[in-house]
Amino acid sequence: MRVELESDRPPSIMSLISFCSLFALLLMFSSGVCMDAVWRPSISRVQALSDEQRLMVTWRANTSGLVGERDVYQVQIGLTENLTIVYNASVSVSPLDSHQYTWTWTSALPLECEDHSVRIRRLYNRSEPSPWSDWAVHYGARPEKQTQIFPFQRVLREGSDVLLCCVPPAGVHITSMAFDNSNYNLISVGDRVKAIAVKELTIPDRLIKPLLFSCSDSTQQTLHFWNYVSFPPSKPCNISCVTADMATVTCTWDPGREPIPFDYNVEEVKLRIQNSDQVGVACEPLSCSFPVVPRLEEYNITVVVRNQLGEERESHSFNLSDRVFPVVESDIVIPGVTDATLSWIVRGNLTGLGLHCQATADPNSLTTVNCQNVSGLCEVKLEHLHPNSRYSSRLRCAVRGKRWGDWTQPRTFITYPLVTLDLWRRIEQPSSSHTRQVTLLWTPRFTGSAAEVNIRGYALQWSQGGENRTRRQDRGQTQAGVSVGPGRCDITVEAVLDVGSSVPAHITVSQLDHRDGLPAERRLSGSLAAGFNLSWHEQGSAPCGHVVDWCTRGSKESCDLKWIKVPEGNVLILPAEHFQADQRYTFSIYACTEHGHTLLDRQTGYLQEPKPQQLPVVQEPVHSTSSSVTLVWSYDEEDLTRLGFITGFLVTVQEASERSQGHMTNVSVADPHSNTVTIEGLSENTEYTLCLSALTKEGPGPPARVTIRTATNYSYLVTILAPILFLLGVVVLLWPQRKTLKEFFAYPAGMNIKTLNLDDLQHETREKLQHQTVEEFVVSEIEILNVGRPLTSTQTDAELQNTPPTSAFPSPSPSSVSLPSDDCVSLIGHYYPQLSAELLQRSDFQKSSLINRSYFNPTEEEEEEDSSEAHQVTLSVTDDYVSHILHE
DSSP, rough: OEEOOOTOOOOOOOOOHHHHHHHHHHHHHHHHHHHTTTTTEEEEEEEEEETTEEEEEEOOOOOOOOTTEEEEEEEEETTTTTTEEEEEEEEEOSSSSSSSEEEEEOOOOOOTTOOOOEEEEEEEEEEEOOOOOOOEEEOOOOOOOOOOOEEEEOOOTTTTEEEEEEEEEEEOOOOEEETTEEEEEEEETTTEEEEEEEEEOOOOOOSSSOEEEEEEEESSSEEEEEEEEEOOOOOOEEEEESSSSSSSEEEEEOOOSSSOOTOOOEEEEHHHHHHHHHHHHHOOEEEEEEETTTTOOOOEEEEEEEETTTEEEEEEEEEEGGBBBBOOEEEEEEEEEEEEEEEEEEOOOOOOSSSSEEEEETTTTEEEEOOOOOEEEEEEEEEEOOOOOOOEEEEEEEETOOBBBBOEEEEEEEEEOOOEEEEEEEOOOOSSSSOOOEEEEEEEEEEOOOSOEEEEEEEEEETTTTTTEEEEEETTOEEEEEEESSSOOOEEEEEESSSSEEEEEEEEEEEOOOOOOOOEEEEOOTTTTEEEEEEEOOOOOOOOOEEEEEEEESSSSTTOEEEESSSSSSSSEEEESSOOOOOOOEEEEEEEEETTTEEEEEEEEESOOOOOOOEEOOSOOOEEEEEHHHHHHOOOOTOOOSOOEEEEEEEEEEEEGGTTTTTTEEEEETTOOOOEEEEEOOOOOEOOOOOOOOEETHHHHOOEEEEEEEOOHHHHHHHHHHHHHHHHHHHHHHGGGHHHHHHHSOTTTTTTOOOHHHHHHHHHHHHHHHTOTTTTTTOOOOOEEESOOOOOOOHHHHHHSSSOGGSSOOOOOSOOOOOOGGOOOOOOOOOOOOOOHHTTOOTTTTEEEEETTTTSSSHHHHHHHHOTTTTEOOOOOOOOHHHHHHHO
16 A cells, blocks of 8 residues: 655645745744744654554654653544545554654554545644644555455454445446345445445354355446454463473463354464563464473463454463373283283373372272382282273372372273183992092183183093092083092192183092991972072081082983082072973082082972873783782882872772763872782672872873773572572481471460451441540541552552552542541541651652541631641541551
8 A cells, every 4th residue: 555645745835845844943943832832743654454444653753752751642534535534533642762653543444445544733731732744645445447345355353343345446336235145225435435334243153154245336247255254362261281291381271262163263372481581482272382491480471362353361370390290101001810010101200209100990999109210110010800801991190199190091901811610520339349430520610701711621630549640621521530449539620721810620529438328318399480499407517518419301321410509508599490390300419528528418309290191010910809900010210200209099990881981989099109909899790991090299190001800709609509408408307307397396285376357356446436426536647658659549458458568558649539437537646657767768758647537527618728738638548448557
């Protein structure tokens, strides 16, 4: 830009001015007061600053004033060639040196939009002005071919009001202006220049932050330029300075407001040490590092942040010895099985400063170590770790225990594996020889699962009688058989690993004692919900606990042996999910002593006892008689695969004939160890089907069937023929003496035995009845028992006499039979004939009441009452019938 002074005028005027100046200078030397009054200031320079919004004015100072004294000047700024005053104010300034003043003015309109002219005058005693200086002009843009836009690609302050202008070439007029795609009203600035006013600029909430400014002129051209909206820098907050090695200091701070992504308003950060002669240090936006000043303990620093819209600064003071934060440069981890060794080096030379460090591989534990090694190498062992587990170690250090440095980044390591063997044995006792076959079984146990454990094999060692033997087993084999003598034998098995450690497992086979016998088996009841609940009585001491083993399937020959060690107590609960419901399990309980394992108890049972599935084997032929059958059978109780606890046997007997189908007889055998039973009470010469099945508490099992026929019984012929033959013999023997016997059994001579005459008895009875009145009779009631065929009115005496005694009382007829009144007998009362108890107990026995009322003259009502009684009927009895009763 060009600065033009008013001295660029024609020579005549300049001569006049020079003459006046010389005259004023002459007066100044002659009289001080008058010289001051006529002194006229002169502007030496008018300069636009980098943002093109500020105008800096420089002029010569009045040398007659006192040094350091503030002068008051009146400043006017005119716009365009018409010198339209846009600023008029008094300013108080101090000289930068003894020769000139500098004053800066900020314009609302970009300086490139129009010419800006400045003039000044001094105010003596703040009231008397000096003459005005000449106008000093800062010329605006003068485009020749294309319209120009201002501000051009400039950073604008957020929230401010701005004026944007378009400067066309000569002869071109501005037709429209737009900002951020919005048209604005045009403001005339001079004859050619147009401007728009935008209120409260905001940062766009979009990915593309720049704002588009466009201008159209009369040549149909539209120009587009970008401008940016940003904010001034924020004051640095929370300044913190530390040193890790007493050689370099690093300061950090909070930047305040977050910067805009891809912001054109780049910040410049500098740090100055105020109490040293070192120059400022260029910094990063959030941190700054500088070398330690020798022999300087206290530091006073200032952080200055500057961008195109302003500047902020903040000061901070600290003592260097209080800001030492040691940094671990390198660390090494050497893992073990249950521990790990950490080694590290601290940056810088901190010897003599009381360096302490903390190490951890577990969040719940810290290990502190004092590092005073001159070489800077520190070491610590972390203990109580788990084998084959993944850990992350971290370190931090402090000087004099003041402030701990930052934790190092986690360093991951895996401890070595540890393998233990769960060792057990099965001993086959000898039958005749003293050599015992011992089967060793073991299960490897791993702690942790961070890495796969590779077992190369197993090493076996056993000693007996001072003789040691060893053997190597492949890694896939987890059992081995050894032969030992009758004495005590100590056995050791150990896993061989590529990396890690293995704990040897020991077991002792006790000395053979032929006096030891197997304890009796006890019944054990399990359940599908709770499993097996084992308990036993301790016999003596068991310092190393107890062992419980059992076969999971099959018999002893194909036993898959399982075992559990019980370190203490005498109770063991085995969950049901590890067992089959209908299989018998036998649990052997051993006490562990220093001399070996001793069998304490044997318990056998089911989770759910099944019905037996094995058929008894009936021995043939079956022994039978005419009335009994004897069964003999065998049953394999040693088959433990599918067998319940036998509580006895059930024999079902059924006739094989069709007429006897469905009639069965059950015979139970309560003794489970019995193998014979005799069924009696059978019919002779009859075919029977017998079913024999085993019994458990769940019921009978499948039956074994056998069909037999009983023999014919000929003994009854002997019973019948023997008396007959005996009588025939007696007759043959006594036949010659028949006359003698007749005389012996005849009536004695002279005895008069009268024969009973029934006709006379009947006549005598009738005569007695006819001569008696009604009052003289004893009323009786006769209940007739219906035990035979009914009596009809047509029966004759002969028929009555031929009727058996059990049929003497016929059933009453539902109808009455009328007889002559003189032949009826009224029987009132209770009369029960003498009948046998067998007759009274018969199911077909019926009673009927008989009342004879032939001597009464009943009324019609009485006849209705008599007929209504269910058990009372009127019968007419003939004379022959009465005689028959009495005869009986």
